[in-house]
Amino acid sequence: QSVLTQPPSASGTPGQRVTISCSGSSSNIGSNTVNWYQQLPGTAPKLLIYSNNQRPSGVPDRFSGSKSGTSASLAISGLQSEDEADYYCAAWDDSLNGLVFGTGTKVTVL
Amino acid sequence: EVQLVESGGVVVQPGGSLRLSCAASGFTFDDYTMHWVRQAPGKGLEWVSLISWDGGSTYYADSVKGRFTISRDNSKNSLYLQMNSLRTEDTALYYCAKAVGATIQDYFDYWGQGTLVTVSS
Numbered sequence: 001q002s003v004l005t006q007p008p009s010a011s012g013t014p015g016q017r018v019t020i021s022c023s024g025s026s027s028n029i030g031s032n033t034v035n036w037y038q039q040l041p042g043t044a045p046k047l048l049i050y051s052n053n054q055r056p057s058g059v060p061d062r063f064s065g066s067k068s069g070t071s072a073s074l075a076i077s078g079l080q081s082e083d084e085a086d087y088y089c090a091a092w093d094d095s096l097n098g099l100v101f102g103t104g105t106k107v108t109v110l
Numbered sequence: 111e112v113q114l115v116e117s118g119g120v121v122v123q124p125g126g127s128l129r130l131s132c133a134a135s136g137f138t139f140d141d142y143t144m145h146w147v148r149q150a151p152g153k154g155l156e157w158v159s160l161i162s163w164d165g166g167s168t169y170y171a172d173s174v175k176g177r178f179t180i181s182r183d184n185s186k187n188s189l190y191l192q193m194n195s196l197r198t199e200d201t202a203l204y205y206c207a208k209a210v211g212a213t214i215q216d217y218f219d220y221w222g223q224g225t226l227v228t229v230s231s
Contacts, residue, residue: 035217037155044205044221045147045155056219088155092215098169099145104154 003028004089004102011108012079020105022072022089028100032092034072036065039086048087049074081109112136112220114206119225126196130225132189132206140164140184143209143216146191148202149224158204159191163212174200196229203227 005023012018022034036049047056049065052072062078076083089102118130146158159170159180168180179192189206203224209216
């Protein structure tokens with residue numbers, strides 16, 4: 001049950017900045033923190049951003065996250081070829097009493 | 111090193127049952143909430159279920175409620191997913207994921223490589 005909406009695709013040339021939106025509601029993003037996961041082709045997802053805007057150790061600082069109201073965003077600045085992947089936002093939903101993922105965004109480096 | 115290794119995925123007929131397992135190592139298993147997440151072929155991620163550190167609390171996605179049961183055996187560092195009344199739409203790669211803490215809203219810091227369940231006649 002994807003109740004978080006993301007654009008299906010995003011693209012940019014190397015070095016450009018790409019932003020991915022994640023739209024939710026008061027029961028999920030509006031009242032809980034947002035986390036982002038990166039899934040490289042053929043691999044398991046990996047934590048990219050947690051608690052709206054925190055980067056785990058080892059994640060390059062060109063990845064950043066933000067949240068405002070019932071929406072969140074992931075920005076990739078200085079896009080690199082190895083950033084080609086699917087990106088998913090996620091948040092706890094108080095109404096569903098479960099975790100919800102975004103619909104996913106495929107990032108292509110042109 | 112944290113490792114999560116799923117097993118048990120096979121081809122099963124609609125209406126059938128299956129039990130998935132996830133063997134955990136490299137961390138104190140009974141300190142953390144654990145989850146199952148699935149991904150249908152070519153589709154996005156879907157959260158399936160979670161279980162608290164002591165097994166006392168469980169939560170399910172509406173799509174599997176009443177059909178799937180999550181459990182854990184802390185003495186064996188293992189997580190399970192009993193899947194009954196399987197449907198073709200349950201076909202997916204099933205991932206085991208470790209939460210960063212013991213709170214149900216905690217994010218995942220480690221994922222397994224997944225085990226493939228195919229429901230087909």
